[in-house]
Amino acid sequence: MRADARKNRDHLLAVAGTAITEQGVDVSLRDIARRADVGLATLLRHFPTREALLEALLRTSFDELTAKAGELETSSSPDEALVSWLRDCTAWTTEYRGVTVLMAAAIEDTESALHASCVTLRATGARLLTRAQTAGKARTDIDGADLFALVAALAWLGDQPSLAPRADHLFDVVASAILTSAASNEAEGKHRPRARD
Amino acid sequence: MRADARKNRDHLLAVAGTAITEQGVDVSLRDIARRADVGLATLLRHFPTREALLEALLRTSFDELTAKAGELETSSSPDEALVSWLRDCTAWTTEYRGVTVLMAAAIEDTESALHASCVTLRATGARLLTRAQTAGKARTDIDGADLFALVAALAWLGDQPSLAPRADHLFDVVASAILTSAASNEAEGKHRPRARD
DNA sequence: GACTATCCGGATCAGTGATCCATATATTCG
DNA sequence: CGAATATATGGATCACTGATCCGGATAGTC
Numbered sequence: 001m002r003a004d005a006r007k008n009r010d011h012l013l014a015v016a017g018t019a020i021t022e023q024g025v026d027v028s029l030r031d032i033a034r035r036a037d038v039g040l041a042t043l044l045r046h047f048p049t050r051e052a053l054l055e056a057l058l059r060t061s062f063d064e065l066t067a068k069a070g071e072l073e074t075s076s077s078p079d080e081a082l083v084s085w086l087r088d089c090t091a092w093t094t095e096y097r098g099v100t101v102l103m104a105a106a107i108e109d110t111e112s113a114l115h116a117s118c119v120t121l122r123a124t125g126a127r128l129l130t131r132a133q134t135a136g137k138a139r140t141d142i143d144g145a146d147l148f149a150l151v152a153a154l155a156w157l158g159d160q161p162s163l164a165p166r167a168d169h170l171f172d173v174v175a176s177a178i179l180t181s182a183a184s185n186e187a188e189g190k191h192r193p194r195a196r197d
Numbered sequence: 198m199r200a201d202a203r204k205n206r207d208h209l210l211a212v213a214g215t216a217i218t219e220q221g222v223d224v225s226l227r228d229i230a231r232r233a234d235v236g237l238a239t240l241l242r243h244f245p246t247r248e249a250l251l252e253a254l255l256r257t258s259f260d261e262l263t264a265k266a267g268e269l270e271t272s273s274s275p276d277e278a279l280v281s282w283l284r285d286c287t288a289w290t291t292e293y294r295g296v297t298v299l300m301a302a303a304i305e306d307t308e309s310a311l312h313a314s315c316v317t318l319r320a321t322g323a324r325l326l327t328r329a330q331t332a333g334k335a336r337t338d339i340d341g342a343d344l345f346a347l348v349a350a351l352a353w354l355g356d357q358p359s360l361a362p363r364a365d366h367l368f369d370v371v372a373s374a375i376l377t378s379a380a381s382n383e384a385e386g387k388h389r390p391r392a393r394d
Numbered sequence: 395g396a397c398t399a400t401c402c403g404g405a406t407c408a409g410t411g412a413t414c415c416a417t418a419t420a421t422t423c424g
Numbered sequence: 425c426g427a428a429t430a431t432a433t434g435g436a437t438c439a440c441t442g443a444t445c446c447g448g449a450t451a452g453t454c
Contacts, residue, residue, distance in 0.1 A: 002400060002451060029442065039403030044443070101357070108359035142370065149360040149367060153350040160298070162305035163346040170346060173339065177374030199420060202432060226411065236434030241412070 009046045012036050016053055024097030024159075025054060051102060055113040058099070061092060062117045069124045079137035082128045083175050086151055089121070090171060093155035100155040107148065122148040138178055150174055206243045209233050213250055221294035221356075222251060248299060252310040255296070258289060259314045266321045276334035279325045280372050283348055286318070287368060290352035297352040304345065319345040329376075336377050347371055 001009075015036040019027045029050065033043040047053035068088055072081035093099055106114035107122065126144025133140050142150075154174060158167040198206075212233040216224045226247065230240040244250035265285055269278035290296055303311035304319065323341025330337050339347075351371060355364040 004451065005401060008402085028440080030440085033403090040442080041403055041444080042401080045401080048443095050442090104357040104359055139370075142366075146363050146367060146370070149354055149363045150370070152357070152360060153354045153367075156353050157346055157350045160301040160349070162301055163349060166343050166346045169339075170343060170350075173336075173343070173347070173374050174371065177370050199431060201420065205432085225409080227409085230434090237411080238413080238434055239432075242432080245412095247411090 005046075008036075008038060008042060012038060012043055012046060013053075013056060017057055020054075020057070020096060025050070025099050025102060029053075049113060051106060052113040054096075054099065054102065055117060058096070058114075058117065062121065065089060065092065066120060066124055069128055073128065073131065077137075078128075078132040078135040079179055082132045082138060083179065085125070085128055086147070086175065087171065089125075089151050090155050090158060090167070094158050097159050100152050100159060104152050118148075125151070132179075137180060139180055142178065147178075150178070202243075205233075205235060205239060209235060209240055209243060210250075210253060214254055217251075217254070217293060222247070222296050222299060226250075246310060248303060249310040251293075251296065251299065252314060255293070255311075255314065259318065262286060262289065263317060263321055266325055270325065270328065274334075275325075275329040275332040276376055279329045279335060280376070282322070282325055283344070283372065284368060286322075286348050287352050287355060287364070291355050294356050297349050297356060301349050315345075322348070334377060335375055339375065344375075347375070 012032065016032050019032050019035060023031075029043055030040050033040045036043070043053075047056065065085075065088060069081075069085050072085055075081075076084060102112075103114060103118050103121075106112035107118040109115055122144050125147045129138060129142070129144060129147050132138035154167060154171050157163045157170060209229065213229050216229050216232060220228075226240055227237050230237045233240070240250075244253065262282075262285060266278075266282050269282055272278075273281060299309075300311060300315050300318075303309035304315040306312055319341050322344045326335060326339070326341060326344050329335035351364060351368050354360045354367060
């Protein structure tokens, strides 16, 4: 890659990061190009789609989340690790308003630049979930895909200005549904909460 | 209203219903106008915003959901009524792909044509929730707004093609979190599960 | 210093919702 | 029944979106 091209690419990424933080991932690409003193065509050549731009921008975050999962796996109890990681995931998405919709679309679209990252994220969550389930700390009727969907829904919730104030609380509610009631470990009624349906 | 205007209005509503069922609520307004053999300006005069069009289109549904809640209140147990109604709400949104985002935005936007309907819906849910809580069947640390947000999140989930297959199952998961385990109503530890926040 | 492969970005295109206003028509009144 | 008026209509236009094309500028190489 030519030096001037690399310079433009890096600069575009920096500007895009700022713009997205300010206005969300739906920010006008033309705006980003304008703020980077670059033509729209240049932005689109470096990043052919919005997904491609995001992938480059979020790669670091994705790697950090994956690494975090690895740490939690050795440093925390299965249930704490799972919930803590899920919380990190939802918290992370708040920095990129609107990214959830793109990720939900990307996980099934093998053409999307975000596809691989989403699949990895789901697999990481699945690993933590399985660990918790094996330890009897998480309900066994959900899998990695369910987990991904739940986190996506909670993250989406945080993206909606009117619902965001409830996001943290509702995360706890959902988390309590995923974990087999740990509070009742002193009581006898372990986990048979659900009426058969 | 002039007779020809009324005719156009009704026809537009019918066409809009079809178009939205086929393509979701984000369908191009110009497309709707085209399919109704009408100018775009005509559609926009009858329904100044997309929300206004939806409000007219969904009014019947809203009324039905409200009525249904009334029936359930007298015909079913508090917990069954609540869950059944919530299920109806999420099931209903599947007919109007994408409506959830608009409703989430509308409930805080007093200018939106959908505002009133959303507020009513939330209030209806809150009534059913309170009834279940009073009967000791639902956790007491959530309110109507939380319920609205949860249903919205689940409905959004059903809107995403990649996540939709999990929607029904995850509804059950969330429902189980809302209901206090009925099995423990005979035990002493009623409901103090959550630290006050 | 010249040459070439690479990169750049203004111009353009089809699409979106919104708005304006001259035209067409339904309704009402004489 | 015919004319006047109030109302409704929709093509044209605007600003905006992302996508694409291609003549011109420039960096890297020989």
